[in-house]
Amino acid sequence: MNVIELKNVSYKYSAGTPFEHTAVDNVSVEIKKGEFCGIIGHTGSGKSTLIQHLNGLIKPTSGEVLIDGKNIWSKDVNIRDIRFKVGLVFQYSEHQLFEETVYKDIAYGPTNMGLDKEEIDSRVRQAAEDMGLKEELLERSPFDLSGGQKRRVALAGVMAMKPEILILDEPAAGLDPVGREKVLTKISDYHEKYGTTILLVSHSMEDIVKYSKTVLVMNKGKLFCHEDTDSVFSRQEEILGIGLDVPQITKIIIRLRELGINLGNDIYTIDRAKERILNYLK
Amino acid sequence: MLKDITIGQYFPGNSIVHRLDSRFKIILDILYVVMLFVASNFYSLAVAGVFMLIIYMLSDISFKLIFKSLRPIFPIILFTCLLNLFFIKGEGSPVISFWIINIYMEGLTTSLFMTIRIVFLIIGMSLLTYTTSPIALTDAIESLFSPLKVIRFPVHELAMMMTIALRFIPTLIEETDKIMAAQKARGANLDTGGLIKKAKALVPVLIPLFVSAFKRANELALAMECRCYRGGEGRTRIKQLKSGIKDYIALVVFAAVLAGVILLNVYIPILGL
Numbered sequence: 001m002n003v004i005e006l007k008n009v010s011y012k013y014s015a016g017t018p019f020e021h022t023a024v025d026n027v028s029v030e031i032k033k034g035e036f037c038g039i040i041g042h043t044g045s046g047k048s049t050l051i052q053h054l055n056g057l058i059k060p061t062s063g064e065v066l067i068d069g070k071n072i073w074s075k076d077v078n079i080r081d082i083r084f085k086v087g088l089v090f091q092y093s094e095h096q097l098f099e100e101t102v103y104k105d106i107a108y109g110p111t112n113m114g115l116d117k118e119e120i121d122s123r124v125r126q127a128a129e130d131m132g133l134k135e136e137l138l139e140r141s142p143f144d145l146s147g148g149q150k151r152r153v154a155l156a157g158v159m160a161m162k163p164e165i166l167i168l169d170e171p172a173a174g175l176d177p178v179g180r181e182k183v184l185t186k187i188s189d190y191h192e193k194y195g196t197t198i199l200l201v202s203h204s205m206e207d208i209v210k211y212s213k214t215v216l217v218m219n220k221g222k223l224f225c226h227e228d229t230d231s232v233f234s235r236q237e238e239i240l241g242i243g244l245d246v247p248q249i250t251k252i253i254i255r256l257r258e259l260g261i262n263l264g265n266d267i268y269t270i271d272r273a274k275e276r277i278l279n280y281l282k
Numbered sequence: 283m284l285k286d287i288t289i290g291q292y293f294p295g296n297s298i299v300h301r302l303d304s305r306f307k308i309i310l311d312i313l314y315v316v317m318l319f320v321a322s323n324f325y326s327l328a329v330a331g332v333f334m335l336i337i338y339m340l341s342d343i344s345f346k347l348i349f350k351s352l353r354p355i356f357p358i359i360l361f362t363c364l365l366n367l368f369f370i371k372g373e374g375s376p377v378i379s380f381w382i383i384n385i386y387m388e389g390l391t392t393s394l395f396m397t398i399r400i401v402f403l404i405i406g407m408s409l410l411t412y413t414t415s416p417i418a419l420t421d422a423i424e425s426l427f428s429p430l431k432v433i434r435f436p437v438h439e440l441a442m443m444m445t446i447a448l449r450f451i452p453t454l455i456e457e458t459d460k461i462m463a464a465q466k467a468r469g470a471n472l473d474t475g476g477l478i479k480k481a482k483a484l485v486p487v488l489i490p491l492f493v494s495a496f497k498r499a500n501e502l503a504l505a506m507e508c509r510c511y512r513g514g515e516g517r518t519r520i521k522q523l524k525s526g527i528k529d530y531i532a533l534v535v536f537a538a539v540l541a542g543v544i545l546l547n548v549y550i551p552i553l554g555l
Binding site for chain 1: 490
């Protein structure tokens with residue numbers, strides 16, 4: 001079942017002025033329930049604009065956005081309900097923290113939903129646990145935490161709303177390797193545990209390959225493709241052609257191929273590369 | 283959105299108006315304000331207005347922008363207009379009269395006169411910011427205020443503060459937009475409710491904004507110190523302000539128009555028009 005469906009969605013910034021600029025150009029895409037979809041694209045390819053359509057922060061200039069088969073801009077839909085259903089975590093999400101304690105900050109979303117106290121309490125504790133935040137951190141000020149912890153508090157703040165769809169814009173950007181690993185594993189565990197549909201925007205091809213089952217590629221505001229991770233990365237030349245990167249290990253394999261050692265064009269994880277190289281050496 | 287503010291915006295160009303020394307432009311702008319307030323009848327006001335339109339033509343700034351710069355202060359114009367219209371009592375009988383409202387001929391003319399004066403004032407002031415980059419403006423202010431250094435007035439520091447403030451306006455606007463979007467995504471209700479409810483709803487936007495503004499200020503201060511910034515003493519500039527013959531010509535032209543306006547003020551009543 002398609003939980004998200006975009007029909008010919010276009011969005012123009014500053015429409016009708018000399019500064020008009022098409023950020024999203026006639027994009028149609030379907031995302032299945034429970035899908036873990038990576039979104040990649042060059043800077044300015046319209047990824048961030050696209051994801052803001054999904055929870056109604058941006059209204060498309062033309063086209064339709066359907067969540068659970070229902071147009072979110074039809075009159076009988078309350079846009080706030082959509083925002084609770086579709087959780088969106090922005091880039092550098094720790095900048096949104098504002099409360100005195102971590103607990104209160106995570107509770108902000110659920111409180112806006114109008115839930116009762118006990119429900120809020122259980123959701124806050126659950127979300128904190130899911131994000132690997134220790135019990136004693138809940139009473140601390142979010143501004144005293146480390147960068148990685150702040151990021152996980154911000155993520156927990158959205159997860160506590162128990163969204164059906166979770167959209168993450170570069171959740172690991174600017175963190176050290178340990179912090180990155182922790183944030184991404186927690187997100188992956190969360191996906192396994194609740195079966196939430198996840199859209200992950202990232203510039204790191206390694207992360208995309210490691211976590212997402214499908215990949216959506218944006219190029220200059222247009223949808224380039226939306227396929228399984230395997231088939232997307234087997235089109236290495238095309239991916240490199242639109243100015244995107246491929247995983248580092250794939251670059252090594254491509255270089256080897258140029259030197260006359262062909263190991264196949266479906267290698268983008270270190271494990272598979274190891275296997276093929278060993279095979280070749282035998 | 284917040285990005286659509288035109289007042290104080292700079293439109294780069296290479297016209298004669300753009301190339302004038304920014305110090306002179308500030309002085310000329312002050313002269314223009316004086317001209318508007320000296321003008322005491324419609325004829326002299328018209329001269330000042332036509333003069334400004336000619337300068338606009340020389341500056342390659344499109345006339346559309348004139349209306350754009352007027353839009354944000356429209357309520358003030360309307361307020362002045364209505365206030366003058368209703369509260370000025372004239373001799374003779376009212377032109378229009380109903381209920382408790384009496385409108386006199388004097389009220390009509392004064393109200394029209396004041397409105398035109400404010401409109402010209404805004405148009406004149408906007409031309410300065412349209413054609414002068416913020417950096418050139420603060421440099422000019424620093425230069426014009428430099429005599430105050432004698433009484434230990436921190437002119438350079440003030441100019442630096444202005445430059446930094448101007449530089450960070452777009453950054454902060456962008457930041458505000460981002461934080462608002464992030465809180466809306468968590469179900470913040472920023473648009474509905476009464477005044478108190480709205481003010482309360484702004485807390486989740488304002489706190490992160492202040493936190494990041496302070497952080498930015500701290501980082502900037504550190505970066506400046508790392509490059510050995512210690513105030514204006516002994517500093518040279520990459521762009522020197524230079525005044526040339528065209529600036530003096532402009533000054534003479536303005537002085538001549540001002541003289542013309544004063545003459546019209548004096549002679550029109552004598553001629554009894």
